[in-house]
Amino acid sequence: MAQHFDTLETRDPETRQRAQLAALRSQLAYAKSNTHAYARLLADVNPSEVTLLAALAKLPVVRKSELVELQKENPPFGGFAASGWGAKSRRAALVFASPGPLYEPEGSEPDYWRLARALFAAGFRAGDLVHNCFSYHLTPGGAMLESGARALGCTVFRGGTGQTEQQLQAMSQLEADAYVGTPSFLKIILEKADELGVALPKLKKAVVSGEAFPLALKEALLKRGIAAYQVYATADVGSIAYESEAHEGLIVDEGVLVEVVRPGTGDVVAPGDVGEVVVTLLGNADYLLIRFGTGDLSAIIPGASACGRTNVRLKGWLGRADQTTKVKGMFVHPSQVAQIVKRHPEIMRARLVVDNPEGVDRMTLHVEVPSNASSHADALATSIRDVTKLRGEVAFHAPGQLANDGKVIEDARKYD
DSSP states (O other), rough: SSSSSSSSGGGGHHHHHHHHHHHHHHHHHHHHOOOOHHHHHTTOOGGGGGOGGGGGGSSSOEEEEHHHHHHSTTTTTOOSOOSTTTTSBBBBEEEEETTTTEEEEEEETTTTTTOOOHHTTTTOOOOOOEESSSOOSSSSSHHHHHHHHHHHHOOOOOSSOOEEEEEHHHHHHHOEEEEEOHHHHHHHHHHHHHHHTOTTTTOOEEEEOOSSSOHHHHHHHHHTEEEEEEEETTTTTTTEEEEOOTTEEEEEEEEEEEEEEEETOOBOOOOOOEEEEEEEEEESBBBBOEEEEEEEEEOOEEEEEESSSSSSSOOOOOBBSSSSSEEEEEEEOHHHHHHHHOTTTSSOOOOOEOOOOGGGGGEEEEEESSSOOOHHHHHHHHHHHHSSOOOOEEEEEOTTTTTSSSEEEEEEEOOO
């Protein structure tokens, strides 16, 4: 069985840099000529004069946190897409939504999100039945992993999220070989299997994403005979980095350039230092994102992986550069908390706390109210679900009990 997806993974680093530099020049020229956003942002940049990758650091960073407003000003994609519908000469195949809301197009190329490489590194092969538990509702998670699996020749079961017993029934009766989804939901499915005495003898591999993957859970899965690997991907740029059998960080995908910068700036930090992950797409003709600030924190790992892949590696997800956080694979923004509060004028101050008792993400909206307002709990829970598309609990506090520190979202999750 082949060890690597293709020869790009094992290129000499200098050969890779030359190819990336040429691709970057082409991408800059294409973006400048085909999108309103980059015609403005790159007005003073001559793509042919970009002769070193270090020149990338001089270009502006476009942060995910800015895209909501940019898309409102220039719908539907903020001026960053060369494809669309109607009068657009280049047609988008699909459109997705993420909380915010943010809208992203998908092009018609096979494996548009470049997830096949990550799945291959995790041992997925043609003929496998992949049980896909990423969401197919509004967001692209399910479609992203499905496109990668199908590009490898796998068959996909569209499980989606929730309905644990029905998911387990399908996995058992169809004898799924592999799982893709959040690690916490895989844990829930396996616990339900133990409770009901259902065996999953063919389930041997998994690719997980959307939330942190504690070492304790990875080891527990391995004891059950399931080798689970992480992939770091977003709805905006697709695959960014993935784990290999070496389990030494996440290897950057061949279709992107990744920088780690000091949060709030475009300044690249030294290898090993923690900063914000900034991604540049190479060769994408639909959604042009150059120096896209993900808001995620990570760090570059010096040296090459023992698996033979030679691209740079990331330590993995180390938190958020802003207060935006990811819950069960969905981003939750401070602006959404403000939107909830606006619906309920009785709230004086609010803080959304995310924790993970028993390894499962939980959201609790702590609110200060002038009197006991527990009668508003159901209405608040409904607002949380309507705005974030996630379920949340509500905790009431007297005025002055919440910290006056400007924090809107607190990530209190603990990982072993």
